[in-house]
Amino acid sequence: MLILHDYLPSGNGYKVRLLLHQLGIPFRLVEHDVVAGATRRPEFLALSPVGKIPVLQLQDGTVLSESGAILCYLAVDSVIWPAERLERAQTLQWLFFEQYSHEPHIAVARFLRMAPDDPRQADLPRLLDRGHAALAIMEQHLTGRRYFVGERYGLADIALYAYTHVAPEGGFDLEPYPWIRAWLELVRSEPGHVPIDWRPN
């Protein structure tokens, strides 16, 4: 059985849990308390030197890190992976956008509220500015569209939903983004949708 090393409040981990559930793939969840430093301990670094969750452990022990790579690995044999070359590239484009221009600001602003002793507290105004810049790009793209790629629910929606739907926990008001709010509703209504703190039985 697949083993997922994860932390329930993590949007990066949630992406993988949501996809696994929607694809009906059974897995065992191993939880690590990121805020308490669990992913910086030698046992975890021996598993994955990058020291970040999620980490997917395959049946043969092989370990995969980086949520975007894990999503693609899991999706590749399923209907959620686009058949067309351009849509695959557009999916990857949004996965990279999420990791470079969205998560480092929107997720980190939220994390700083969970970790008040983190030395990055002074970065908050900059994180809010950049997070809103990412939301504005998403709003512009979604204007007149229902989903991010090919007008079908896909990995880009899963990846961007993870931290966008909890952006208010980081101090982001989503009121000025009506297309994002409509898209969040649509993602929530997908078959097999589960909330961020979902864990398998």
Place this chain on the structure above:
Amino acid sequence: MLILHDYLPSGNGYKVRLLLHQLGIPFRLVEHDVVAGATRRPEFLALSPVGKIPVLQLQDGTVLSESGAILCYLAVDSVIWPAERLERAQTLQWLFFEQYSHEPHIAVARFLRMAPDDPRQADLPRLLDRGHAALAIMEQHLTGRRYFVGERYGLADIALYAYTHVAPEGGFDLEPYPWIRAWLELVRSEPGHVPIDWRPN
């Protein structure tokens, strides 16, 4: 013909130029002076709202951004794209690692030396710390290996070479990383290798 919107000193752009050259794909280069703010101007944002190079414009006008997505789009029909599902995921893992844990520190430290008026100058010590953490992870992975994935030259090598080989320009001493230095030499010796400031005729 493909059009690549790019900036010669950019490692992100270089990844795409290097791959296009090694795959023998002809393209037209359109240069934008990032340091002078060219990618923040309305004309560029109309092309690509994220406001970053590289941007690949396909024959039908479709635009792709994010260097990692462009690399995968271009490589997918070629021998450089692994045939095996796990190696594809491992390739993506390193592409995401590069964009999340490497480029934002190593490339930005280098950029700050080119742009002395950038308000992020105070971040330099933190960028150096985090950049060295990324280099240490690469060194550990390369120990006993020649390339990043499957012991063959691939997209992960191209993506990580781009900013690692110019890391000294950002203040990173590569002396403590013998496996990285051997790998840099190996990448440089690949057929069709060109330097970062290469442009097509």
